[in-house]
Amino acid sequence: MPAGRTGGTASTGGTVVLMVVGPVTGEGHSRPGHPERPARAAAAMEGVADLHLGDELVVVPSRPAERHELARVHDGWHLDDLARLSQEGGGSIDGDTYATPESWEIATRAAGAGLVAVDGLRAGRADLALVVARPPGHHALADRSMGFCLLNNVAVAAAALADLGERVLIVDWDVHHGNGTEALFWDDPRVLYVSTHQWPCYPGTGRAGDVGGEPALGATLNVPLPPGATGDVVRRAFDRLVSPAVEAFGPTWVLISAGFDAHRADPLADLALTTGDFADLARVVAGYAPAPGRLVLFLEGGYDLGALRASVAATLGALVDGGEPVEASSSGGPGMDQLDQIAVRRGRALNGAG
Numbered sequence: 001m002p003a004g005r006t007g008g009t010a011s012t013g014g015t016v017v018l019m020v021v022g023p024v025t026g027e028g029h030s031r032p033g034h035p036e037r038p039a040r041a042a043a044a045m046e047g048v049a050d051l052h053l054g055d056e057l058v059v060v061p062s063r064p065a066e067r068h069e070l071a072r073v074h075d076g077w078h079l080d081d082l083a084r085l086s087q088e089g090g091g092s093i094d095g096d097t098y099a100t101p102e103s104w105e106i107a108t109r110a111a112g113a114g115l116v117a118v119d120g121l122r123a124g125r126a127d128l129a130l131v132v133a134r135p136p137g138h139h140a141l142a143d144r145s146m147g148f149c150l151l152n153n154v155a156v157a158a159a160a161l162a163d164l165g166e167r168v169l170i171v172d173w174d175v176h177h178g179n180g181t182e183a184l185f186w187d188d189p190r191v192l193y194v195s196t197h198q199w200p201c202y203p204g205t206g207r208a209g210d211v212g213g214e215p216a217l218g219a220t221l222n223v224p225l226p227p228g229a230t231g232d233v234v235r236r237a238f239d240r241l242v243s244p245a246v247e248a249f250g251p252t253w254v255l256i257s258a259g260f261d262a263h264r265a266d267p268l269a270d271l272a273l274t275t276g277d278f279a280d281l282a283r284v285v286a287g288y289a290p291a292p293g294r295l296v297l298f299l300e301g302g303y304d305l306g307a308l309r310a311s312v313a314a315t316l317g318a319l320v321d322g323g324e325p326v327e328a329s330s331s332g333g334p335g336m337d338q339l340d341q342i343a344v345r346r347g348r349a350l351n352g353a354g
Contacts, residue, residue, distance in 0.1 A: 017056040017320045019126035020048055021113040024062050024133035028102030035268060035303040036135060036148040043305040044132045047312030051322040060120065062133065064105065065112035065156055072159035073152055073184050078143045082107070082150060093145050103135075107150040110135060114157030114255075117296045127292040128319060130258075130312075136300040138178030138257045139203060147176070147203055154257050154298045155184045161253050162190040169251035170194065171242075171285045173234075173278075174259025174300040175269040177206030181257065182220055187213035192221070192249045194242055196234055198262070198269050199224030208345040218350055221245050223342060227270035230333030231277030237339055238284050241346070246288050253296075254289040256282075260302030260311040264330070268303050274327035275307075275314035282318040295319075 025041040048057070070079055085091060086104035093099060110133035117129035137154055139147030158168045158181075168191045172178040177197040182205065185191040197206050212220040223237045260278065262271040289295045297315070302308035314325030 015055050016058050016126040017128070018048075018053060018058075018316060019117065019120050019129040020045075020057065020059045020132055021117045021120070021129060022062055022132035024106065024109045024113055026106040026110070026134045029100055029106045029135060031098060038134070039305055040302065040308060041132050041134050041299070043309040044299055044312045047309040048130065048132075048316065050309070050313040051317055051320065053320065053322070056320070058126065060116060062109045062113035062116055064108040065115060065151075069115060069156060069160060070108070070111060070151060072163065073142060073155045074140075075143045082145060096148055097145050097150070099150070103150060107135060109133070110137065111151045111153050111156045114153050114296065114298060115160060118157050118161060121293040121296065124293060128286075128295040129297070130316065131296060131298045133299060136259070137298070138172060138174060138181045138259075138300050139176070140180040141183055146180070149180065152180050152184060154255050155181050157296065157298075158185070158191055158255055162188065166190075166252045167250060168192070169246060169249065169254045169288055170257060171254065171288075172196070172257035172259070172300070173262060173281055174257055175262040175266065175271050176202050176259070176301060177222070177224075178257055178300075179203050179205040182206070182210070185216070186220065187215045189216040189219055192219050192245065192251065194221045194223075194245070196223040196225060196237060198227060198229070198271050201269055208342040209349040211346060211349045218245070219249070221346070225271065226334045226338065228272050228333045229335035230272045230330040231274060231280060232329070232331035233333060233335040233339070234273065234277065235280055235284070236336060237342075238281070240339060241343060243284075251288060252290060253294045254285060256285055256295070256297045257300045258297040258315065259300030260308050263302070263304065263307040263311055265304045265307040266302065268301070272330055272333050274330045275310045275325040276327045276329035278311045279314040279318035279325045280329055282315045286319055
């Protein structure tokens with residue numbers, strides 16, 4: 001088993017490199033023509049299969065998150081309302097988000113998948129974990145489902161780890177800003193939330209000057225990127241902005257909101273990343289983990305099925321020595337000169353200048 005997959009250290013010596021939790025395909029949570037569909041989970045699993053890991057892969061089932069686990073990040077009345085909506089047959093929540101009669105059970109299993117991953121890694125069962133579950137989660141607020149998301153899967157896992165005394169880094173490379181995750185940890189110094197995302201784009205949050213509340217000043221780091229930005233811009237943002245903040249924070253766990261809708265083929269946004277770029281990002285972010293068994297990836301967006309499959313394979317392949325991605329890394333797009341402005345706006349906000 002090759003060394004150096006996570007945190008720059010050798011493997012734990014076990015036979016399992018990758019643990020996949022799920023897939024929570026959510027067959028009962030779907031609407032005809034909706035881009036967030038069960039086939040997304042299948043495409044992600046095909047990307048895993050493309051690595052041909054054999055005995056170095058274990059797939060384990062999810063479980064429903066319990067109420068007290070959800071209540072770490074979600075208001076009780078919201079949980080009751082969402083469960084009731086499902087039990088009464090479902091319906092629209094907003095123009096993009098809905099529930100069916102099965103959505104409550106599916107959403108709790110999606111949220112529980114991250115908890116299963118954390119427990120498995122804490123028990124030493126694998127070097128890293130991938131949560132393949134839908135619906136995604138990073139837009140879900142404490143009191144509101146939105147943006148395809150019912151419950152905030154990555155936040156449920158992060159809050160559980162923080163309550164165990166861990167310092168949790170969440171890196172969100174989905175093309176859309178994870179407004180829900182940011183809001184849930186806005187005042188929590190135990191969690192560093194980092195987001196690279198297209199700007200302007202849904203949901204309209206994630207400005208460079210948004211740096212966290214007074215108890216957690218600096219524990220939010222937003223990198224808004226212009227349409228057409230390529231991987232070299234994102235890599236430079238990590239070198240210049242993200243890595244110093246992560247080093248100062250000192251995470252003991254790393255969670256990735258791994259949305260693949262920043263791929264150039266995705267129909268819902270306009271960044272221009274390739275599978276090679278996701279491989280590059282995976283290597284960088286994995287390096288933030290202090291040891292093997294402290295890295296969990298959560299499936300978020302990604303709506304072109306072919307790009308999703310290839311991006312999952314490239315991302316995981318970079319972490320398990322699974323070969324080269326099918327696309328080279330990208331460069332030459334706009335946004336490099338805007339990194340200076342982002343640094344200035346963040347610095348002014350941290351210094352109280354607004």
